[in-house]
Amino acid sequence: MQEAISITQISKSYERKIALSSLSFTVNKGELVALIGPSGAGKTTLLNLLAAILPPSQGHILIDRQPLSELMDHKKRAKKIGIIRQQFDLVGELPVIHNVLAGRLSEWGIFKSILSMLVPQDKEYAVQALIRVGLTDKLYEKTSSLSGGEQQRVALARLLVQSPEIVLADEPVASLDPARAEDVLELLVKIALEENQTLIASLHSVEYARKYFDRLIALKDGEIFFDLPASSVTDDHINSLYRLKELS
Numbered sequence: 001m002q003e004a005i006s007i008t009q010i011s012k013s014y015e016r017k018i019a020l021s022s023l024s025f026t027v028n029k030g031e032l033v034a035l036i037g038p039s040g041a042g043k044t045t046l047l048n049l050l051a052a053i054l055p056p057s058q059g060h061i062l063i064d065r066q067p068l069s070e071l072m073d074h075k076k077r078a079k080k081i082g083i084i085r086q087q088f089d090l091v092g093e094l095p096v097i098h099n100v101l102a103g104r105l106s107e108w109g110i111f112k113s114i115l116s117m118l119v120p121q122d123k124e125y126a127v128q129a130l131i132r133v134g135l136t137d138k139l140y141e142k143t144s145s146l147s148g149g150e151q152q153r154v155a156l157a158r159l160l161v162q163s164p165e166i167v168l169a170d171e172p173v174a175s176l177d178p179a180r181a182e183d184v185l186e187l188l189v190k191i192a193l194e195e196n197q198t199l200i201a202s203l204h205s206v207e208y209a210r211k212y213f214d215r216l217i218a219l220k221d222g223e224i225f226f227d228l229p230a231s232s233v234t235d236d237h238i239n240s241l242y243r244l245k246e247l248s
Contacts, residue, residue: 010059034209078106082164092144103161129157149180169201
């Protein structure tokens with residue numbers, strides 16, 4: 001298997017607080033990996049490091065065996081890495097088509113980007129993406145008028161248009177009710193499999209992590225607590241992961 005991501009002795013500190021401590025692991029191309037663990041365990045920090053939003057305090061991150069620190073060209077990075085969050089990161093006042101086509105911005109020059117605000121460019125990309133996420137009738141609707149589940153589907157359509165090799169999902173369904181959460185998560189995983197993308201998602205729900213992902217990496221207090229195939233994760237593992245420290 002070819003490595004998509006390699007992390008070696010990664011640490012991240014904020015002033016005196018250690019958010020991540022000496023993490024090392026690899027993720028192969030096409031793997032579906034769920035990050036689980038208590039709040040404050042370091043899941044979002046890890047995803048922000050992988051997205052090059054934050055620099056590590058120590059250690060090395062390789063994407064396709066190339067240092068992430070050298071992947072600073074926005075266009076190249078957009079082809080490698082895409083991110084989706086629980087807040088959707090959409091502009092509510094804009095029609096759906098504009099939010100979806102934001103996935104093309106790294107491909108366009110300034111002139112085409114500005115022109116697209118007036119007359120949507122490469123419209124067929126948006127149409128095809130919205131067909132795949134089941135929102136064909138919402139092309140010109142104001143994005144803020146959609147439900148939370150529909151807005152997250154718009155964010156998925158934007159990722160489809162961007163077409164990155166690696167998708168990082170930070171609590172992508174945390175703000176949705178259980179029925180819509182499962183729909184969106186199923187769609188996220190389905191698209192990753194169809195596009196042969198590597199998917200790393202942080203999740204609150206252990207049940208979803210076990211159901212939809214091949215591998216679970218558990219973080220606790222900024223360290224890897226376990227890293228196992230989903231089928232090998234027992235209730236004892238989960239209970240130990242979320243057990244509170246005994247009060248003395």
